[in-house]
Amino acid sequence: MKLLDSGSIAATAIIRYPLRSSMLLLAIAIGVSAVLILTSLGEGARTYVTKEFNSLGTNLLIITPGKIEIGGNASAASIGQAVRPLTLQDAMAIERSPYIESILPFIGGSAAVNFDGRERNVNIVGTNHNMAVIFDYEMAKGGFLPAIALDKVSQVAVLGGTVASELFQNENPLGKWLRIGDRRVRVIGVVEQTGQSGSVDVDETAFLPIAFAAQVFNTESVQKMMANPRDADVMEAARKDIVRTVMARHQGHDDITVLDQGAILNTFNSIFLVLTSTLGAIASISLIVAGTLIMNVMLVAVSQRTAEIGLIKALGGQRRQIITLFMMEAAILSFIGAVLGVLLGETAIYLMRELYPAVEFHAPLWATMAAVALAVLCGLLFGIMPARRAAALDPIEALASH
């Protein structure tokens, strides 16, 4: 008997018993779609986190004062340990490192900002021109902070969209002078409405050159720095050079933490991959449950068609042919069920994306293929026993069951 022929005989049986077939299809479809939906949750979370990290660029070193021990979960500062601050001079020394392309120092705080009698408390970020580059700000008016030496005090400010519109209303803020604390600063730019970017709520913030911000807050210390190495290949060399440079300036104390953005991202990625696989594996259990249903339904099929099996035997059908017929039926049912499951799962995932556009839910290809393969495999495995039972029937008894 040709495979195609056994396929078409199996197909007529599937069509002939629609209730039995559709129950089975439904069970398999639910199993497969469960795998897709659950893995899409894991994958959605992973891409969400990755995207957040990637918006900073992956080739970034993050430098903070104080030493975070591996395995610890609190920075030195947060547990009250005295921390030697990172200074602007430290930042300039790091900037001179041959491995470093650019750095982005950061001082944050808040201050009262005053223009023409209107006063407002505003987040202040002291930084340099690199901030707009790394975080990809669009300018609505003017330019971002000028590219000047880190220790050069320049009394200029760039405003977030909300700050500018609330202080200046319909006036053009460019070139206007406002007061921050007791200092006068000139507005040189306004950032397009951006919302939250990294840890900064851009629209509610005024950006100052770092040396000037240090004066406003009357401090020497830089809270955080990001350093961009010349090349992805020199990440490790750059990290070591930063540690060495700062140690030399801190009387030999290794008292800073340098985190590799890419390494953090990789860790997150592998955590989420394990999470997604685990979710997929849990969902696969439903496929195995569907498999036991396949076995039941195929056993029913064998007893419904006992006379037919007897006839096929009388007509010269071999054991192997009868096994093929029933296995084919189980395989076709589980494959169609799997395809329906993929459609069902993808539809559900599409709806999830519509409901929560921020998270890009999608089932990874490997999960889809594994679910379909597992469904068909279950169909075949759980189809073996009923098919063998059919093949072992005594032809005389089978014919008499009519």
Add this chain to the structure above:
Amino acid sequence: MIELVDICREFTVGEERVQALKNVNLKIEQGEYASIMGPSGSGKSTLLNVLGLLDTPDSGKYFLNGSNVAQLSDDELAARRQQVIGFVFQSFHLISRMTALENVELPMTLSGLSASKRRKRAEQMLERTGLADRMGHRPDQLSGGQRQRVAIARSIVMEPRLLLADEPTGNLDSKSGSDVLALLEELNQEGITLVMVTHDPAIGDRSRLSLRMHDGELTAERKR
């Protein structure tokens, strides 16, 4: 064509052992028209099953076309059935989800014949049995007589030399019964060996070789 030598077959029914066939000896020539008659439980169905290689005797020899087939494996028996034997059943045994044409094609499908050859031969057989205009009908759209003629078309489509019929007219009214019988006799006249189990003495009288069974033994043999 057929030679049975000391064939015995026992069944266990509950606690009891029933000897369905006791030392049956029988010779049937190629082209013969034989009928087997006898009361229920006399062993005539068991004899037909043994002849049709659906049942294997406990002892004795069965020569089919000269070779002993009494101890072949299931798959070897299946192969012999496919090549040599056609079956006609009292209850037709058509597959209800298939058309008349597909039912007739089934033995050829199992033997691996190509679809185009199958179709052509099945059409020929249905024309031969007078069902040219019913090929696309499913069994539930056919009368009893038509169903049995589909089953006969199926039984001869592999050109067997032996046709075994188990009460072929038992489920039919007298008109279609005699049509079916006429068809079977026509096939016999063309050379096929016909062995038929029947209750009907009138049919038994028409056969050339009339066999009687009683309690598992061949009790009478009348040859015309």
